[in-house]
Each structure stands twice: as C-alpha cells, then as structure tokens.
Amino acid sequence: MNADGPVVNVHVLFFAKSRELANTPRSTVEVPTEITATELLDHLVSKFGLTSIRDNLILAHNESYIDNLSDRILFKEGDELAIIPPLSGG
C-alpha cells in the first residue's frame, strides 16, 4: 500500500471469522486518502492475518458495501470500514 501521499486514520471493524482471526473487534488504521479497494483489502488481510478467508471478504465503507474491488475509495479522517465475511443472517 502506497503511504507516500496524504493519509488519514479510519476505524476498521472486524466481524465473525475475521474478528476471530484478527483477534480484535476493531482497530484504528492509517490509510491513504485515496486507494483502490483491492489494495486496501490486501493490506488489511496481511496486517491482520486474514489470508485464509481473503477470497470471501467484502468491505463496507461508512455502512455502504463496496461492490467492486477495483473501485477507488476516498477516505476522510474518522471514516468507518468494516470487514464483511459471507453473511448468514435470517
């Protein structure tokens, strides 16, 4: 992940299996103000030990799903990012 440009702190939330692997429900992470979802996911997977479940994860930014991993995300200080393993509600 390229941290040369401007960075902000975002709150990362971990759920279900990702929380068990990361061993925490949340963490504050410094991220570039602009980054593709794939790069971001790769960074978080590596930083928090989520490799075994990487292929099934999606992300939510400020409570909206990121539909395409090729999307560019624009972050502001204090934004919320969630690691979303496959759903099993209902």
Place this chain on the structure above:
Amino acid sequence: MNADGPVVNVHVLFFAKSRELANTPRSTVEVPTEITATELLDHLVSKFGLTSIRDNLILAHNESYIDNLSDRILFKEGDELAIIPPLSGG
C-alpha cells in the same frame, strides 16, 4: 324432471343466498335414481325459487362437487345434495 322411473329421497342442503331464497336450510326431495345435473338443478331452482341466482350455482353430491352440469348423477336413498352459491371463504 322425469319421475316415471325409480325414485329415492335425498337430503338437499341450501347455503348462503340459496338458503335465504328457499327459506330453509334443508329439505328432503324425491329424485330419480339417475338424472343429469342440469335437469336436477332446473328442478330444484324452480321448486325452491332460486331462479335469480341460477347461473352461478353449482351442486355437490355427497360432499363432492359436480364439475359438469352434463354429468349423470346416480342417487341412492339418503344421499346428500348441496346447493353451492359462489364461494367467499378465506
């Protein structure tokens, strides 16, 4: 209705509007042991004053609907026949 041949007594049940027009919930009626549904219906409509609702009536013989007015019905003594106006259950 041709009552020259053998006849039996059947119990005729009237429901909803047909009961109000016939002014009774049931009546014992003498019918031929064999008759088409149409002939039977015509006879009952005329005998019990059901002309105003004739076109929407169906019959049930021993708790089974008579699907076709051209069907021949075979009656035994004590059989049950019901006059069925359009349904409105549920």
Place this chain on the structure above:
Amino acid sequence: MDHVKLVNDPIDIAHIHQLLADEGCGASSVFVGTTRDNFQGKKVLSLAYEAYDSMALKEMNKICSDLRSKWLDLKHIVIYHRLGTVPVCEASVVIAASSPHRSEALESVSFAIDQLKTRVPIWKKEIYDGDNDSEWKENKE
C-alpha cells in the same frame, strides 16, 4: 401433522405458531386473513361466515394432501377458518406451514390460500352502514 379446524371463537395466533414448531424446521410461514372495515367505499358494520361444515373440512384436508404431494418436506400444516360473526380486524382464516427451509413454507401457504378461496364451501355476508344492502360476497379467480 395437519391441523384443520372450523372455529367459532377468536383464533389464537400464538397457539398456531406453537403447532408449527419443530426442532427440524428452520422456517414457518403464516397467512392471516382479517376482516376489513370497507368495501368499495361502503363501511362494513359486521360480517359473518357460514360453512357447509363437513364438506369444508373435507376440502381443507384435501388441500393439506395436495400441499404435501407438491412440497415433500412440509412438516406441519395449519388451516383454521372462523365461522359466525367476525368483528373488523379479527382473523377469519389462518393458513400456516413449517418446513426445514423457507421456500416450501412460503410457497405452500400462498398456494393454499388460493385453493381455499376456490374450493372450500364457506360463504361470507357483509352488512353495510346506511342504505346499502347486505351482500353475500363472491371470491374472484
């Protein structure tokens, strides 16, 4: 199990949910038909149901058999119809089913209420406010 009944008192919906319960079931679907206070702009004062009881029960049981032959995994089925005067907002009919997975419960209940309205010999009479005559209702197809 099939639970088929004609009742004269208010239908106990919590009881119906209990009839559906089963450790092997992951889904229940419940349809409730309730009485409305209006029809084509006329205010309904009250309405009452009557049935050809023995044949109504026979047809309701046939509906249960039909459901089980189309949806093989259904566990419990409930078809209750109330007769007599039913005040506005109260349940006149409840059709419910439980199954391991949701599609069977949902589809069978929807099918069953359509079947009930076309096959079960039950009639409803509505009494209206004002100068409107009371009417024997007729289910549309």
Place this chain on the structure above:
Amino acid sequence: MDHVKLVNDPIDIAHIHQLLADEGCGASSVFVGTTRDNFQGKKVLSLAYEAYDSMALKEMNKICSDLRSKWLDLKHIVIYHRLGTVPVCEASVVIAASSPHRSEALESVSFAIDQLKTRVPIWKKEIYDGDNDSEWKENKE
C-alpha cells in the same frame, strides 16, 4: 409503518401480529426463521448471531423502502432479527407485512427474506456436538 429492530430477547410473535393490524387490511403474511437442531447430520448444540448493528438496521430499513416501492399498498412492515444465543426452535428472524389484499403481503415477505439473507450484515455461528468444530455459516444464493 415500518418496524425494524435488532433484539436480544425472545421475539414476541403475538406483539408482531398486533403491529400488523389495521382496519383497512385484509391480509397479513408472517415469516419466521427458527433455529434447527441439525446441520448435515451434525447435532447443533447452540447457535449465536452477531451483527454490524448500525449497518444492519440501515439495510433492513432499505429493504422496507424497496418493498414499499414494489408493493405500493403495503400497510405495515415488520423486520425483527434476534442477536446473541438463540436456543433451538426459537425465532431468529421475523419478517411480516400487512396489506388490503393478500398478494402484496405474501410476495413482499418472500422477497424480503431473500433480500435480508443477501444484504444484511448479520452472521451466525453454530456449535456442534462431539468432535465437530463450530462453524460460521454462509448463506447460499
């Protein structure tokens, strides 16, 4: 009205039926998801749900909006999901709707449970008997 909730206690089904009641409604449809005691031959000892609460409520409310834009006559909608440990045979989710006529209530509820399973950030973990590992479940499409 839309009634959307995450709860930690047993869901009161009679209360939900009351939320649906309306003199203008002739139909209510209620779907109840309950916990089963088995999965692929393994006995389920217990299971627990967790949620991304704020986003789950947001998605549940979006589902209500979607329902109202597809089925214009819906009156009341209820979406309740229970969190935490849910004993076998108890309700984990209830989705319900009321409307003047039956098709809207029946169709919208069926659509809504499909939507919930694909969009609402809630996860279920099952703990099995014996040597079987516990598992985070995954909804199939």
